[in-house]
Each structure stands twice: as structure tokens, then as C-alpha cells.
Amino acid sequence: MIHFDVQGQEARAVDVDPFGDAYLANPYPYHEVLRHAGPVVYLPQWGCYATGRHAVVKAILQDPATFCSGAGVGLSNFRKEPPWRPPSLVLETDPPEHTKNRAIISRTLSPKVLRELKDRFAAQARELVDQLVARSSFDGVKDLGEAFPLKVFPDAVGLRSDGREHLIAYGNMVFNGMGPRNALYEQAMRNAEMVNAWVWAACQRENLSPDGLGAAIYTAVDDGQLTHEQGAMLVRSFLSAGIDTTANAIGLAAHCFAMHPEQWERLRSESSLVRQAFEEVLRYGSPFQTYFRTTTRDVSVGGIAIPAGEKVMVSVAAANRDPDFWPDPDRFDIGRSTAGHLAFGAGIHGCVGQMMARLEVEVLLTALAERVRRIELAGEPRLMPHNTLRGFQVLPLRLHT
């Protein structure tokens, strides 16, 4: 158990740049440095604190009163510099506003709603897999990882069918935007004005089909719980968080199984392991690697003092491979217990779309397992350099039936 106190020692300064090229290309040695250097360390280059230990990350995420989200969940402190977009009503807010807004979204994504979507998603997964097995090779990023969530999720939200490629650009803005204003940030923001305008228009009630999840959000506007603009903002949350993360998770899953064919065989012989296998992909790969909280008071974490108003980077990726919590953490094993992984976060800000993500990947892996004997790399994969997400830029694949 990690105890929070007021008095503590000064954090050790560590020369690690979590937004540098070397870290982003291979974060694992740096995770080890972070975990080893202390429960909490200081990163002088960015003037923030950081942790990669499982127990500390979890404790921080479960104390939102001390480690708030309202000052932004990126490196930038919204109380010191203006955010690039109006802050999210769920991701970047604190209770009590957060509680009400999150409840409105979680209601629209309830297990009951998702059960009703399952057959349609499964049929679309089989259709996509049928197309992919007919090809000699394809790009696991564009043709699989992005193609599937870009089809099923916006359909479920009730979004217009043209221009959906803007959702990839928007997700890139949201998640690269949590890093510093480096080249990756500038690159992600290069069409910001146009993409922002498209997304905002897509979130308006008149542009959403009346039977989708987006329209369901607007019932809270009719009830007087939200203004019209707040309704559009909550629909925007679907579009910010619902595509890139899932797309990267699918790419990471395909890569894991290409690299570990014996795990794919196991999955094929035990189809009940599908959901469990995805949890292991999440633990092992952590599609959303890094984000921030801001201290609301002077606090000591595991004996290390953090003053009020400071940014604290939580590396869920490092926590998900912390050897103090996981036996043999660098081994990909779909049979292991993954209880306690932090890939969807924890506490009140735990991913509100996590059951949607599970559904999408479950039906896709099931469709692949039914037809595909082996997933093989058809060329050299290339990681996507990204401030906070992990995934591939290019992932050449071949499917053997």
C-alpha cells in the first residue's frame, strides 16, 4: 500500500526524456530507470514529476482529489497556459461536474447497449476478415487497425459517413497534444483548424442519426441536464477517445500474435480466451502509455514530496510491466492473470469506453481466429513516433488460412 503524507524527501532528478526519439522508439529500458530511481522522480527537462511503479500509479489514479485532471491530463497546465481546445467535460474535469457528465456517457455505453451492437459488429468483423484473407498482404494499421473501428464505432455513434479520416487526425491531435510542443505536436496540429471544425460540426445533433449513441447523449439535453453545447462536447469525447486508441490496440494485438504464433494457436484452440487475450495485449502493449495529473496540495508519495500545483506523469506502460507486481512482465502470455493492469486507467477517470473497446476487439479476434491459422509479418513494421500512444505507423501483414 502506498501512503500519502505531507512531509517527504526531495525527488531524485532523473535524466530521462519521455518525449525524446530514443524513449519513444524503445521505452522499456527507460521505464526500468524510472521505476528503479524511486516511487516518484523529477524530470528536470520538463519540470514535472513522474512515476512508473504500479503501486504508485494506481494510488495516484485512485485519489483524484489530490491528483486532479481539471488542469489538463497532458504536460501543459491549463491554469498557466490556455489549452488548444475547450477542455473535455469528462477527461479534463473534476467532480462534481465530472461525475454527472461521466454518468451520462456511461449510460449510453452500458453493457445492455453493447450487447445489442454485438451481432452487427461481429458480422462486420467477419466481412473485413474475409476481405483481408483474400489479399496476399496488407497494412495492419490502415486496413485492419484503423479500418475496423472507423467503420463500426462511428456507425454506432450515428456519424455521417463522409470525412471519417478526420477522426484519425483528431485523435492524433488529442493524444499528441498531451505532450510538449515538440515536432510531433506541431505535426499533429498542422490542420487543426479544419479538423476541429469538421469534428464540431459532426457532433451537432442535426448531423447525427436519430438512433445512435450520439443522439442518446442529446436526451440528457432534453432532460435539462446539459446545455446543447455540453451535449455536443460529450459527443466530441466519443470522437476524441474512441478511434486511435482502439486502432492502435488492434495493431498491437496483430503484432503480438505474429511474433508469438504459439499464443495464436492457443487462442484458436481455446476460443473462450479471446477477451482474456485482449487484456494481455493491453497489459503488454499499453496503447495509451503516458498521461498526467496535477497536485492540488503539497503531498508526499511513498516518502517523496511533491508541492501543490505540479504536474505528475503517470506511466501506465511502465506500471503494466513492473516486476514488483507482475511475474515475468516482459513475457506475452494470454493465459496469465491480468487483473490489476492499468491500460484503461483506474478510479473515476478509468476509460469510459473500455467495454466498447473490448467488444470491438473481441469480435475482431474471434473472426480472425475462426479463419486464420497464422498471422505473419509481410515486411518490416515501423513504430509510430507519438508523444503518448504506442502503435504502429506501418505493419505489413499476411494471413494464412
Add this chain to the structure above:
Amino acid sequence: MTKIIYVDASGCRREVQARDGTSVMQAAVSHGISGIVAECGGSAMCATCHVYVESGPVDRLPAPNAVEHEMLDSTAEPRQPNSRLSCQLVVRPELDGLVLRLPQRQT
């Protein structure tokens, strides 16, 4: 430590010494009680840690909040008046001897 009793759908009874401050769900998972799935890890998102509160100090349980109420409408086995999500129940000494019945299925 507080004693919590889980009775599975076949009537098999397990007594667990649960750590105060954790959730009734976490206590079940860490003691390997298989009738609790808890896929979302305690975020009140999945409704797979559904329990029926049977007996013991039932009046010491706080009422479900709005999110738990909503989520209980999504349980795999029908909701009853004594249905709760065990991830939302915090173990405290006054719950000693609480008896929970597990549904036949969670998904």
C-alpha cells in the same frame, strides 16, 4: 480484516477474510472466487461483479449511487431488489458476516 461470505450458484459457501478499505469485488478476486468476473476492474462499467445481498448486516450497506443503479439494469442475470455491484461495496468492520449470493452467470 472483515469476514465476507460468498455463496455460489450451486450453494457452495466460501468465507473470506477481506482487507478493510478494499472492495468486496477485490476480496473475491484475490481469493480466487470464480463467480465474480469484474472485467472492468472496479470502474462500474461492466456489471460482471453482480451479487445478491442475502443476509448479515445488510442494513449497514450504503444505497447504490446513480451509476450503480444504471449499471444494475445491465446485469446478465436478472436484477432483484437485493442486487448490488460488489465493486461498489467497500469492506468495513461493520460488514462482518455479510452473506452474498453469486448469480449463475455474469456475462
